[in-house]
Amino acid sequence: MRRVMxxxxxxxxxxxxxxxxxxxxxxxxxxxxxxxxxxxxxxSDKGLELDMAMLEGIKLTDYEGKDPWLGNKKYTGVLISDxxxxxxxxxxxxxxxxxxxxxxxxxxxIADVNKFPIMLATKDNNKVIGSGLGxxxxxxxxxxxxxxxxxxxxxxxxxxxxxxxxxxxx
Numbered sequence: 001m002r003r004v005m006x007x008x009x010x011x012x013x014x015x016x017x018x019x020x021x022x023x024x025x026x027x028x029x030x031x032x033x034x035x036x037x038x039x040x041x042x043x044s045d046k047g048l049e050l051d052m053a054m055l056e057g058i059k060l061t062d063y064e065g066k067d068p069w070l071g072n073k074k075y076t077g078v079l080i081s082d083x084x085x086x087x088x089x090x091x092x093x094x095x096x097x098x099x100x101x102x103x104x105x106x107x108x109x110i111a112d113v114n115k116f117p118i119m120l121a122t123k124d125n126n127k128v129i130g131s132g133l134g135x136x137x138x139x140x141x142x143x144x145x146x147x148x149x150x151x152x153x154x155x156x157x158x159x160x161x162x163x164x165x166x167x168x169x170x
Contacts, residue, residue, distance in 0.1 A: 024086075027051035032136050033083075033120070037167035040088030048087045052136065056122055058086050063119060065144025068155035070133075075140050077121035080113045083165065092169040098139050099164040106139060106157045116149050117142050120162055134160035 024043040029051035036047035043049055059082045067073045080096060089110075096113060098106045098120075108118060121129060121138045129135025139159040143150045 024048055025054070027054055029053060033163060033165065035083065035087040035165045035167065038090035038093045038169035039084075039167055040090070041086065052122065055083070055120070055137070058082050061117065061119065063117065063121070063140055063142055063145070065142070067140070067158070068143065069158060074125050075119065075121035075138070076123040076126065077119040077138075077140065080108070080118050080120060080165070083120065084110075084113065084167065087165075087167070089167055090169045093167050094170050095168045097166040097168065098159055098162045099166060100139075100159045101161040101163050104159055106153070106159050108153070112149075112152060116146050118149070131161055137162045 024041050026043050027049050031049045032052050033050045033055055034044075034046055034048065035050070039048060041048055055078055058078050060076055061079055061082075062074060062076050064074045065072065067075075084093070084096065093110050095107050095109050098108070112118065119140045119142075121134075121140045122136060123129060124133065124135075129138055139157070139162050141149050141153050141158060
């Protein structure tokens with residue numbers, strides 16, 4: 001009987017932990033992106049810190065097409081929608097703001113992040129993006145596959161050296 005009670009107690013604790021979320025692992029390499037705000041999956045007092053391996057481990061995707069500053073490109077990176085899912089974005093989230101190392105901010109509606117494949121690129125033609133070319137993490141809009149995005153986010157919204165995603169809830 002004691003054993004059954006012990007097993008039930010362990011099961012109850014596991015259910016409680018599962019319902020509140022378990023913290024993400026801590027980055028082993030240099031942090032390249034921090035997600036803050038209305039999220040539930042954190043690994044530091046700052047929010048969710050990701051090194052390159054963690055970021056790319058979420059789910060890589062490709063974008064081939066128009067970069068308004070550099071011409072036709074093949075970028076590989078992670079969709080912002082996938083990053084937000086991994087971060088446990090709140091159901092009440094309305095927008096995400098990308099913040100670049102130089103302080104430039106670009107506000108994107110959560111509805112647009114979920115509708116269009118807006119990405120944070122980490123590679124250009126299968127090569128790491130250097131800081132002089134927008135990396136290591138670059139905001140890329142899918143102008144070629146979804147031309148309507150260009151009307152929502154002009155070329156000035158393309159952002160280099162993104163370091164933070166700020167998730168805002170209602």
